[in-house]
Amino acid sequence: SGNSDNSSDGGDGSDSGSGSDDGSNSIDSSSSAPATVTAEGSSTVYPISNRGSSYWNSNSPASDGEYWGANDESSVAGWDQIETDMNIADYFASLYGFEPSGERSNPPFATRVALSHSGTGCEAVRDGLVDIGNSSGPITAELDISEEERDANYVDHVVGRDGQPVFVSQAIYDAGVEQLTGEQIRGIYQGDITNWSEVGGPDSEIFVVGRAEGSGTDTSFRLNMLGDADAPMDVDSRFGQNQQVQQVLQDNDNAIGYMALAFSGSGIQAIGIEFEGTLFEPDADAENTIFDSEYPLNRDLHMYTRINEETPDGTDMREAAFLNMFLTEFGQKTFVEDVNYITLPTSDIEAEREKLPDQA
Amino acid sequence: MSLTPKTDLRASIERRLTRTQEFVDDTDPGALAVVLVSMGSLLAAFVGFLLASPWTAVPFGAFLIATGYGWARHQALVARAVTFAMTTVTLVTLGLIVVFIFAESIPAFQYETASVFGVSVPGLGMFTQARWDAVSEPVRYSLLPMIHGTVMVTTIATLVAAPLGVAAALFIAEIAPPRVRELVKPGIEILAGIPSIVYGFIGFTIINPWAGGAFALNGGSTYLFVGIVVGLMALPTVVSVAEDALTSVPDVMKDGSLALGATDWQSMTSITLPAAFSGVSAAVLLGVGRAIGETMAATVMLAGVPRISEPLVNVFYGYETLTSLIARGYGSANGVHESALFAAGVVLFVTVLCLSIGSQYIEARMRRRLGGVE
Amino acid sequence: MSRATQTALVRDDRTVYEAVAGTAVGLSGVLFAVGLAALLGVVAIDDPVAGFELSVAFGAVLLALGAAVVGFGVASRFGYVDAAPQPSAGIVAAAAFTGIWFAAGAIVSGAVRLGAGGRLGVGVILGGIAFAATAFPREDVGSTLPAGAVAGLCGLSLITGVVGPGWKQVLVGYNATLFGDTVVPLIVLFASLVAGWSAAKAYGGFGARGRNVGAYVLIYLVVSSILAVLVGLVGFVTVKGLPGLFNGFGVGGAALISWPFLTNGAGLLADIAGVFPALVGTVWLVIGAVLFAVPTGVGAAVFLSEYAEQGRFTGAVEVATNGLWSTPSIVFGLFGAAFLIPRFGNQKSLIAGMLTLGFMLLPLVLITSREAILAVPDEYRDASAALGVSKWQTIRSVVLPAAIPGVTTGVILGVGRIAGETAPLLLTMGGGVLPAKSAAPNVLGGFQLSGSPPFVSNPALLEATSALPYQLYALITAGLSGNIQNPQEYAWGLALTLLLVVLVFYAVGIATRYYFRRKLHQ
Amino acid sequence: MSQTETEATTANRTDSQGVSTTAGETVEETRPEWTRYEAGGETKLAVDDLDVHYGDDHALKGVSMDIPEQSVTALIGPSGCGKSTFLRCLNRMNDRIRAARVDGTVELDGENIYQDGVDLVELRKRVGMVFQSPNPFPKSIRENVSYGPRKHGDIETGLLAKLTGRAEPDREEALVERSLERAALWEEVNDRLEDNALGLSGGQQQRLCIARCLAVDPEVILMDEPASALDPIATSKIEDLIEDLAQDYTVVVVTHSMQQAARVSDQTAVFLTGGELVEYDDTEEIFESPESQRVEDYISGTCLP
Amino acid sequence: MSQTETEATTANRTDSQGVSTTAGETVEETRPEWTRYEAGGETKLAVDDLDVHYGDDHALKGVSMDIPEQSVTALIGPSGCGKSTFLRCLNRMNDRIRAARVDGTVELDGENIYQDGVDLVELRKRVGMVFQSPNPFPKSIRENVSYGPRKHGDIETGLLAKLTGRAEPDREEALVERSLERAALWEEVNDRLEDNALGLSGGQQQRLCIARCLAVDPEVILMDEPASALDPIATSKIEDLIEDLAQDYTVVVVTHSMQQAARVSDQTAVFLTGGELVEYDDTEEIFESPESQRVEDYISGTCLP
Numbered sequence A: 001s002g003n004s005d006n007s008s009d010g011g012d013g014s015d016s017g018s019g020s021d022d023g024s025n026s027i028d029s030s031s032s033a034p035a036t037v038t039a040e041g042s043s044t045v046y047p048i049s050n051r052g053s054s055y056w057n058s059n060s061p062a063s064d065g066e067y068w069g070a071n072d073e074s075s076v077a078g079w080d081q082i083e084t085d086m087n088i089a090d091y092f093a094s095l096y097g098f099e100p101s102g103e104r105s106n107p108p109f110a111t112r113v114a115l116s117h118s119g120t121g122c123e124a125v126r127d128g129l130v131d132i133g134n135s136s137g138p139i140t141a142e143l144d145i146s147e148e149e150r151d152a153n154y155v156d157h158v159v160g161r162d163g164q165p166v167f168v169s170q171a172i173y174d175a176g177v178e179q180l181t182g183e184q185i186r187g188i189y190q191g192d193i194t195n196w197s198e199v200g201g202p203d204s205e206i207f208v209v210g211r212a213e214g215s216g217t218d219t220s221f222r223l224n225m226l227g228d229a230d231a232p233m234d235v236d237s238r239f240g241q242n243q244q245v246q247q248v249l250q251d252n253d254n255a256i257g258y259m260a261l262a263f264s265g266s267g268i269q270a271i272g273i274e275f276e277g278t279l280f281e282p283d284a285d286a287e288n289t290i291f292d293s294e295y296p297l298n299r300d301l302h303m304y305t306r307i308n309e310e311t312p313d314g315t316d317m318r319e320a321a322f323l324n325m326f327l328t329e330f331g332q333k334t335f336v337e338d339v340n341y342i343t344l345p346t347s348d349i350e351a352e353r354e355k356l357p358d359q360a
Numbered sequence B: 001m002s003l004t005p006k007t008d009l010r011a012s013i014e015r016r017l018t019r020t021q022e023f024v025d026d027t028d029p030g031a032l033a034v035v036l037v038s039m040g041s042l043l044a045a046f047v048g049f050l051l052a053s054p055w056t057a058v059p060f061g062a063f064l065i066a067t068g069y070g071w072a073r074h075q076a077l078v079a080r081a082v083t084f085a086m087t088t089v090t091l092v093t094l095g096l097i098v099v100f101i102f103a104e105s106i107p108a109f110q111y112e113t114a115s116v117f118g119v120s121v122p123g124l125g126m127f128t129q130a131r132w133d134a135v136s137e138p139v140r141y142s143l144l145p146m147i148h149g150t151v152m153v154t155t156i157a158t159l160v161a162a163p164l165g166v167a168a169a170l171f172i173a174e175i176a177p178p179r180v181r182e183l184v185k186p187g188i189e190i191l192a193g194i195p196s197i198v199y200g201f202i203g204f205t206i207i208n209p210w211a212g213g214a215f216a217l218n219g220g221s222t223y224l225f226v227g228i229v230v231g232l233m234a235l236p237t238v239v240s241v242a243e244d245a246l247t248s249v250p251d252v253m254k255d256g257s258l259a260l261g262a263t264d265w266q267s268m269t270s271i272t273l274p275a276a277f278s279g280v281s282a283a284v285l286l287g288v289g290r291a292i293g294e295t296m297a298a299t300v301m302l303a304g305v306p307r308i309s310e311p312l313v314n315v316f317y318g319y320e321t322l323t324s325l326i327a328r329g330y331g332s333a334n335g336v337h338e339s340a341l342f343a344a345g346v347v348l349f350v351t352v353l354c355l356s357i358g359s360q361y362i363e364a365r366m367r368r369r370l371g372g373v374e
Numbered sequence C: 001m002s003r004a005t006q007t008a009l010v011r012d013d014r015t016v017y018e019a020v021a022g023t024a025v026g027l028s029g030v031l032f033a034v035g036l037a038a039l040l041g042v043v044a045i046d047d048p049v050a051g052f053e054l055s056v057a058f059g060a061v062l063l064a065l066g067a068a069v070v071g072f073g074v075a076s077r078f079g080y081v082d083a084a085p086q087p088s089a090g091i092v093a094a095a096a097f098t099g100i101w102f103a104a105g106a107i108v109s110g111a112v113r114l115g116a117g118g119r120l121g122v123g124v125i126l127g128g129i130a131f132a133a134t135a136f137p138r139e140d141v142g143s144t145l146p147a148g149a150v151a152g153l154c155g156l157s158l159i160t161g162v163v164g165p166g167w168k169q170v171l172v173g174y175n176a177t178l179f180g181d182t183v184v185p186l187i188v189l190f191a192s193l194v195a196g197w198s199a200a201k202a203y204g205g206f207g208a209r210g211r212n213v214g215a216y217v218l219i220y221l222v223v224s225s226i227l228a229v230l231v232g233l234v235g236f237v238t239v240k241g242l243p244g245l246f247n248g249f250g251v252g253g254a255a256l257i258s259w260p261f262l263t264n265g266a267g268l269l270a271d272i273a274g275v276f277p278a279l280v281g282t283v284w285l286v287i288g289a290v291l292f293a294v295p296t297g298v299g300a301a302v303f304l305s306e307y308a309e310q311g312r313f314t315g316a317v318e319v320a321t322n323g324l325w326s327t328p329s330i331v332f333g334l335f336g337a338a339f340l341i342p343r344f345g346n347q348k349s350l351i352a353g354m355l356t357l358g359f360m361l362l363p364l365v366l367i368t369s370r371e372a373i374l375a376v377p378d379e380y381r382d383a384s385a386a387l388g389v390s391k392w393q394t395i396r397s398v399v400l401p402a403a404i405p406g407v408t409t410g411v412i413l414g415v416g417r418i419a420g421e422t423a424p425l426l427l428t429m430g431g432g433v434l435p436a437k438s439a440a441p442n443v444l445g446g447f448q449l450s451g452s453p454p455f456v457s458n459p460a461l462l463e464a465t466s467a468l469p470y471q472l473y474a475l476i477t478a479g480l481s482g483n484i485q486n487p488q489e490y491a492w493g494l495a496l497t498l499l500l501v502v503l504v505f506y507a508v509g510i511a512t513r514y515y516f517r518r519k520l521h522q
Numbered sequence D, E: 001m002s003q004t005e006t007e008a009t010t011a012n013r014t015d016s017q018g019v020s021t022t023a024g025e026t027v028e029e030t031r032p033e034w035t036r037y038e039a040g041g042e043t044k045l046a047v048d049d050l051d052v053h054y055g056d057d058h059a060l061k062g063v064s065m066d067i068p069e070q071s072v073t074a075l076i077g078p079s080g081c082g083k084s085t086f087l088r089c090l091n092r093m094n095d096r097i098r099a100a101r102v103d104g105t106v107e108l109d110g111e112n113i114y115q116d117g118v119d120l121v122e123l124r125k126r127v128g129m130v131f132q133s134p135n136p137f138p139k140s141i142r143e144n145v146s147y148g149p150r151k152h153g154d155i156e157t158g159l160l161a162k163l164t165g166r167a168e169p170d171r172e173e174a175l176v177e178r179s180l181e182r183a184a185l186w187e188e189v190n191d192r193l194e195d196n197a198l199g200l201s202g203g204q205q206q207r208l209c210i211a212r213c214l215a216v217d218p219e220v221i222l223m224d225e226p227a228s229a230l231d232p233i234a235t236s237k238i239e240d241l242i243e244d245l246a247q248d249y250t251v252v253v254v255t256h257s258m259q260q261a262a263r264v265s266d267q268t269a270v271f272l273t274g275g276e277l278v279e280y281d282d283t284e285e286i287f288e289s290p291e292s293q294r295v296e297d298y299i300s301g302t303c304l305p
């Protein structure tokens, strides 16, 4: 791999990757080094955010070719639009006026992402505990605030989309259930349909899997699929996180479940869903796909920042430098598409970049 | 009749007062001052911490300094004061647990107020209907499904842990040859060390899928296997406490039986077990307490849906226990929902505390009874 | 006072009867073990054995065992052998067989589609017969006939294939199905237990001695099963975890030992993902909890056993500590979440985890220290007092040193227990799923002084931090969406690391206790 | 711990201080003939060359001795000389002590109880034992007495026996009465047979233990300092009882009191420190004209002149 | 438990069986003059009308007695008569027993040790005590001996003392040697002072306890059956030592052995059951011509004629 010359432990930034104290230790920054950017929240946004943070903290040089830049064998996606000889974090930080460090694993400032839930992330950014609140649902729903309040206090950075496909166990898929209508799914999740034979499958009970009550995914599924964020549901099992849902769908041969797109894997199959006559297929090459923004289960993945006295724009330079990384072709490809989420269309990227302060 | 205890009380208070007076008179005023400063600042630090004051560090620093100084100059008195403070910390901890989890659970209890005979009783609704739904209307926080789950898991766990545990305790205390005993005893103790999340990991990745297939279940979460796993976890507690009780039966009693030509088994069942009966039941109670409070295996193995299995004794489906409800829900819950989790904590805490006090009572009775033999 | 039965003082050397009975006991043991293996899927019940399916072979052996057991009883009844049966097998055996045969009756009649009433009726009839057969005849018949019949019935059902591979029974209403694959081993386990017990009684010549042997056989089976489970569990985790744990392990080279799994994080650039941050987190957790709980617990123990007058106060503290000891860990977690988190920056943090675990450790330390201090002989205290040494001096120089072994053992075992705790951390400490090496808390370097309250701060203590048990939980729930090559291997490696950390604490604790005990007794 | 000092005593002490202590002035050899004693009756227990080790500790050294039927044999000697060890060898209660190793033979009615295949239960039925401190079971007086016979199936009680009509309450009643009477306790407890035995006084408890032992109808009764925990009145009752029992049973009694040995026993065996049997003879002989100087010292030495 | 039986003994027993037991035939009154004894030397400890209750139990009844300086006073009497209780009153070790209540006065060099404000630490430094069974601390021999002086700050050791140059290893060395020599133990242990004291034999341990007591340099030494756990050789060493100590110290020793009392003590006090001091006189007087019949019975009665 790209860092074979490093001893295995030096590689992941043993010395100065992050930790609020590390900034002050780093060689060429003064004592007033920028603080670590912290983020927390939704497990759905976590893969994007965490991967971005890892890349940032690694501060790989442009000669790496695997994580950043290009070499003889490979170059990262979107590299042709960037073309710099700076390290990755150095480059994006310098766009907002930070001194590059020039060292691997030593970004101009560090980033850190914690995993919890959308609601927790929103609360944390509200209370000023973190810089960025990750949320898979709109903050208005999570914190129960009005849109005016939102606009007055938060800036909503959308970095990608989740298609939230519906999955079934491989055996069910093989038995012919390759698509369901919205009605049928609603029936299954509200306990009206309990046997696969009722929807053209084998004669076996349906094992209905949901996400934890109050999780962003659960809320948006109720909202988008069942019509109301408070819609009643009747499931056989609920799991706190996406991974468990995936595992259980694999372990059982009669299960149906929904989860973030990022968690598709072997042993489970995403199915097509027909809404009002339109069939959205999981296949990216199909006419209508679950990646389309028309797909009802499609939702934005947010990174909220807080407006306060110091940052009337809502986003300071550090946050902007970090967020901007996601809003490049490189970022969309590496942090969004590679973890199986839906990238933003170019126009949306432009709109999102507009929300950031001007580059230096 | 009511006079005697009162005078007793007054006398004891008076005695204590005079003793305090004497103590103050006898003690070096410097030492007394240091101790007063030290204890006062500790109290202030505690109050500051309770109020979440940023100034807490100041009295705490004062406490450290006063105590350090006192330790150098008046060690005996300071040591006494500090150890007393530490004793208080233990009591205060229990008190704080009670206060905080009760306080946090109040909104849920209020929300679930139900009336009986025209009197509205807060929290009654949690036990009189069976619906838990924190999202869709009507939002209800019944604890019954979780109590049912806890009872199921605990019952199965007890069925596993009690007979096996008592048998193993008998084996260790009475039957095993010394060599074997020296292997088995630490072995079973080590069993207590296996972290519950490791059990949970095995349960979730191995047992659940297997159970789903082996019994053609709709899913793989079962009270049966959660109960068995939890029973395994409670087993070492039962074994070690029961073994203590069995070995505390005086050898002369067992010898007496054997010398009459009774077999070992007869001596165990007719003499040792009856004599140690209280201790053994205390062991089982403690094991039950362990099982009730076991969290992680239940959390990762159960389905996480607050529902009562049908029929009630259906062990092939496992939905939710009090512990798993808290572990799973905490974080994504807020408002009354979060408060309801604390209410579940209150139910757990009170139940286990009762079991603990019960087993202590039983053990104390046994000690008294065996003590009477001598 | 004439002796009712005069038995020989010396039992003859092994008779044929005893030899056969002994063989039957052994056979039951083997059957039990193979049945267990079949239940765990080590062997399949349709595996061929000498041309038959395993389940048929099981049936044949069971049938033979049943016949043998009945034979033992009959042989004894008609006086062919030297045995000392009592007039009855006893109320316990009678109740047990009543229950067994009631259940058997209900199940069998259920299989032939009788209604609930019919099933109850058949059950009651069979149970009644079993009761009579056990209770009324002499012990040798009473404890063999019903047992032999159980084994025989089970054997027959297996031989004839009434129950066997491919058999299934839907449990109506329970939404579950029983399959031969699980039921056959269960039948074998059960029948071999019953037959083994009965044969053991016969081996012991019935009577008091026979009961002794019978009970011992059962207890030995139970204990060996427990040990088998223990060894199986630890062995299983070890086998699954070793590849992950030793991934990239090497001796020699730049560092003397390179053990990437333990020294790496799971960050982007790590060749081999490791658990370093969680390991460090666990270490700090333990240190924090010990720093809080040990002085407090030992101090309180000293006060309670040396200063306080034994009375209501000490009684209350005792009840409180025992209550705290058995309080579920998740309740401690709730408490930490409600009490500590708002006081430490309103977010999950290392120090909240430390203190929560400290609260859990406190009662354990207190209880063991108190025991250790009370175990210090009063002679030492008297001797010291008689030399004119003050109370505190005595405590410090005589009592505490003598109590140290007990305290140490208690602390180590307690630490083992909290090191594996997950539930409180879930609510109070959080942490990353796959933290990079840089996420390891730097507590020592983190202290900062400032001119404004609270004057001292340490960000490392105030951050969410990962620990081994929490990371394992997070892996189960949140998954392995990192750049980890072999996620399963990583997870099992983590489980093994956690298990080893905890077991090492336990082993050291137990060894310390043995060491001190031995030292004391020589 | 005082091993070395004790040895030193035996080896060096040449000059007695006028008051003779346990160890004699000069170490005498032990003559085999001193222990060869022909008792009147049949030999009930024949002990031959019995050695007992506790780990490395040699507690009994080659003891041989024949105990006659229907008589009282007293075992005396200083503390730690192995009296209890010897007694416990006679019904193999030493098997319960893990460190103990027994070599040699003990024959009960001509059958070696240390051979393979000995049924310990049967042995202990025939050789009963009463312990130093009374150890009744925490059950009623009646249950204490009927415990042995019940366990041996000699009398049946309980629900099942009642159901099958095999219960013999009368037989049990009779047995309990007979045993308690034999142990001189019936008078005192006949009105409270259902009371817990732990409520009895020490002396009554000890007699209850004897009754419990008698109920099993043993042939030999071993008693290890049966009166040491009792006050004088209770002691004298027990002593009377022992003399009485010798009419039917073979009684072996360990005692630390010379008077007791002198009063109740027919023959006396003297053990001395180190686990040797030094002298064994008619009780009168032993107390009046012991052969061995050490025994004489021991007997007189335990008292001020 | 045998309470009632014991009372019965005292009340009913009119006919002694030739062996007199603890309780005399008829209860005699106690005459005060029997205990009024004028010793030769100065009075070190003056006990006046001492009463001790354990809860409701009246363990010592109005005991008055003057203990002379630099002599050995023996306390004898049957078990439970209050000898230990009396002894523990002399350095207020009874304060450590919660149930105990002490009335009366004990004067040490004319100062009442039961008045308010008495410094117990100081008192116990001056009145040392040696217990029935040896109880060395589980520390090295040296540490055992220097324990008292160290705690009193008489010698300073330890890191801090070393750092500040106040450590006095030589003084400690000398003190340890002196104390051990005085206790007749130096010879035996001087080559292994750093060994754990628990590795010593019982007799050595007891002498170590005496040395530990001497190291504090008390004026009075109380000993409660100091040799009862020891074998004869060790006992005689301790006895020699006691006689020797009386040259410098005032020794009060409880013993259950008449011989011991006769051998080592200058004066003897006899307590009898019930907590009375019955007779107190020169040892020879007591053993040869006791005034009280009960004392005579007691002294001769503990033995077979």
Ligand SMILES: Nc1ncnc2c1ncn2[C@@H]1O[C@H](COP(=O)(O)OP(=O)(O)OP(=O)(O)O)[C@@H](O)[C@H]1O
Residues within 6 Å of the ligand: D054, D057, D059, D077, D078, D079, D080, D081, D082, D083, D084, D085, D086, D097, D099, D256
């Ligand atoms: N369970 C045991 N383990 C090891 N050594 C033992 C054990 N029981 C006795 N001994 C040793 O065997 C020797 C004989 O002990 P035994 O109890 O037989 O003496 P005894 O004559 O009954 O003394 P006493 O009169 O004090 O009861 C002693 O040295 C004793 O220390």
Ligand SMILES: Nc1ncnc2c1ncn2[C@@H]1O[C@H](COP(=O)(O)OP(=O)(O)OP(=O)(O)O)[C@@H](O)[C@H]1O
Residues within 6 Å of the ligand: E054, E057, E059, E077, E078, E079, E080, E081, E082, E083, E084, E085, E086, E097, E099, E256
């Ligand atoms: N700690 C105590 N609590 C209650 N009663 C006590 C206590 N110590 C002694 N006694 C009682 O006080 C009385 C005198 O006891 P003490 O120990 O002084 O007798 P003693 O003469 O030393 O006997 P021995 O020779 O057996 O040592 C006894 O009746 C005893 O039961």
Ligand SMILES: [Mg+2]
Residues within 6 Å of the ligand: D083, D084, D085, D224
């Ligand atoms: Mg003995």
Ligand SMILES: [Mg+2]
Residues within 6 Å of the ligand: E083, E084, E085, E224
């Ligand atoms: Mg005494």
